[in-house]
Amino acid sequence: MRGKLLLYVYLILGILEIVLLAYNSQSYFYLHPLGVILIYLFYFLNVHKHNYFLLLFFGCELINEVFFLIDFKYYFELVLSCYTLATLTMIYHLWPLMRNASLKFELDILLGPLLGVLGMLLIFWELLVMIFAKIPNYTVFFIGFAALLSWIFFCTIIPIKNRHPQNSLLFIMGGSMAIMAPTMFIHTFLWDHILILTLSMMSMLILKWVIAVFLIRKDQILSTSDDFL
Template sequence: MKFKYLLYLYILLGIIEIFLVGFQINFSIYLRPICVVLIYSFYVVNVKRHNYFLLFYLTCELINEVFFLIDFSKYFILVLTCYSLATFSMLYHIWPVVKRANFKTGWGDLLRPFLGLLGILFIFWELIFLVFKNLPDYYVFFPALTALLSWIFFCSIIPAKNKHPDNFALYFIGGSMAVMAPTMFIYEFLWSSSIVLYFSLTSMLLLKIFLVWYLINLDKILNCKEEYF
């Protein structure tokens, strides 16, 4: 990939952001738009075109993260609305890969992803019972939960049915999402520990790195002439 210094600078500023949250949250928030510019620029210089769905995703995630840090409970509707829009918008990118995957045969390959997904569902189910009574708004919560589970489902199923090596990144993308969303709720409503917050912020950072890396390689995956199904 070209212009890797943009990615390295993004990672450096992302680490500084996470470090500063415990000391100077305002300065940490000011760095976040710069990080969005860096990671989007890294994508554009590699694929040589703009991607307005990705830009929309990064903007929604920026709003989501900033207002989560300011006051998650106060801006609960805004945060979860942006999260839902961002997550559903990413399905646009992976849908061509989904359509090429063969879901009619070899369901034995899906056993591990389904077991993993069931495990995640169990954890989410228990977490919902713990935080549900404290949620400021129930109506926006369920679309956000649907977006989360849909994204994790596709990130788990696609690599099992399309074994292109670059699809392995979807496991990291889905895993980062599976960590990010619950830790946001745990930190706000159950255990306001800096450790939980750092886990959440680190997963946000890793999610964007793996996602942009995957999207840069998406054309190569779709145009690959080898059979990976």
């Protein structure tokens, strides 16, 4: 995989940004766009073509993350709208994999992941009960929540129905999003603690990294996916 140095710099820069946040440094806001540029360049060096949906995803995530840190409550509609749009762009990338997945359902294979998703939904529900009265805009919230559930569904069902080894990255992508979204709300509405903020920012950092790697390998996955149905 080409451009590994860019990937390493992206990860180091991301960790530095989180440390700066811990010390309330404003330098984060200057460094963060650089990290987004680095991870996109890493993608571009490997595929040698632009991906405008990925650019849109990174742009939305940049707005999402920056305005979340500035004031999530005040910019609630902007952050959730960008979050929803970013999620939909990734579902667009996953749709060809979903379309090629086997339609056969085997209970013994599905049971474990379905229980995991159910447990996650119960956690989301408990969180929703605690913060519901504090949500500034219910319409935007539930649209974003539906996008999150759709994302988790795609990232869970595709690796189950197509056992291509590279599809396991989808579990990491879904898990990162499942951590990022709730911790944003917990940090803003329930517990303003640096550990929660760090967990949220780490999940954002990992999510962009794994998405770039997955999309670099997407064509290979699609061309060999029939062997793992």
